[in-house]
């Protein structure tokens with residue numbers, strides 16, 4: 001079969017004779033039609049993370065069921081499906097993480113397109129229980145971004161945003177996590193970094209979880225304009241803010257830097273004057289170490305920061321006192337557990353998520369995957385690019 005095979009660092013070959021996968025007893029065989037291009041693909045391509053070559057990359061997959069094994073359940077040939085990038089590999093979801101409902105943190109997680117072969121190829125096999133059917137009305141070249149670009153911020157917002165004291169003091173705590181009555185409804189959120197994950201985070205916070213205001217922060221005006229289309233109420237260009245106020249942020253250190261970052265935080269929350277500058281949730285999708293101190297300064301007392309973007313190095317000034325004084329909840333988020341996937345699919349089918357806006361580049365084919373990776377790196381892709389396999 002045709003496949004994009006990573007044979008080593010920056011060695012991406014398009015081959016036509018890769019062995020077809022063999023179906024396991026409860027697998028489905030899927031004809032991969034489109035994949036979403038993620039910065040993880042770039043990270044693998046550049047050799048920033050270890051992998052075992054030869055590896056077929058691509059972990060945001062939408063396709064059509066080609067064959068169903070005897071014990072596979074709930075799927076038929078020709079069904080349209082999406083596949084989450086990480087699924088449990090432990091026996092019957094019995095590891096300690098899976099037993100706690102965190103199938104996204106399974107001790108034996110299977111990483112598609114990293115630990116096992118991915119979807120930048122014609123055929124892939126996946127256990128049927130980790131394959132999700134999607135309405136044929138949803139275009140597959142947009143559906144492919146659901147498994148990661150949409151589901152990762154969805155899980156972060158849905159399950160990681162509520163401060164613990166809120167559900168401890170609520171008579172029906174489960175409702176705080178439900179779409180229609182979610183805690184975030186009517187609240188103010190700030191999203192740092194409007195990239196492949198931050199864009200969907202803005203869209204979901206505004207449209208699905210119905211935050212009152214979403215302030216988007218980035219260093220590129222075109223990304224901020226994009227954030228407005230996705231539902232951001234206000235936008236802040238942090239680079240412009242520093243330039244206009246004669247703050248040479250890169251040259252500052254220690255207390256001077258802390259002061260400058262704090263002034264940016266004040267500027268961000270100044271948009272929320274009518275709500276007494278209340279920031280109920282900060283979502284860091286930027287992957288930039290300096291964002292964390294700004295996030296700590298931006299969040300209101302007794303509220304939550306969710307780390308979704310992966311910073312290349314740890315934050316040096318951890319602001320411990322401020323975190324204590326503000327009684328902040330700092331939550332990590334990672335992919336999405338299986339039990340939330342159906343809700344996401346439903347939100348997409350009901351057109352509450354603007355997939356057509358989130359996917360900004362559909363021109364790439366498998367043969368041009370390497371160009372797509374270069375364009376992603378060069379900042380030429382505004383939202384998500386999708387790769388056509390055939």
Ligand SMILES: [Zn+2]
Nearest residue numbers: 038039040148
């Ligand atoms: Zn990804």
Ligand SMILES: [Zn+2]
Nearest residue numbers: 090095098106
């Ligand atoms: Zn497990």
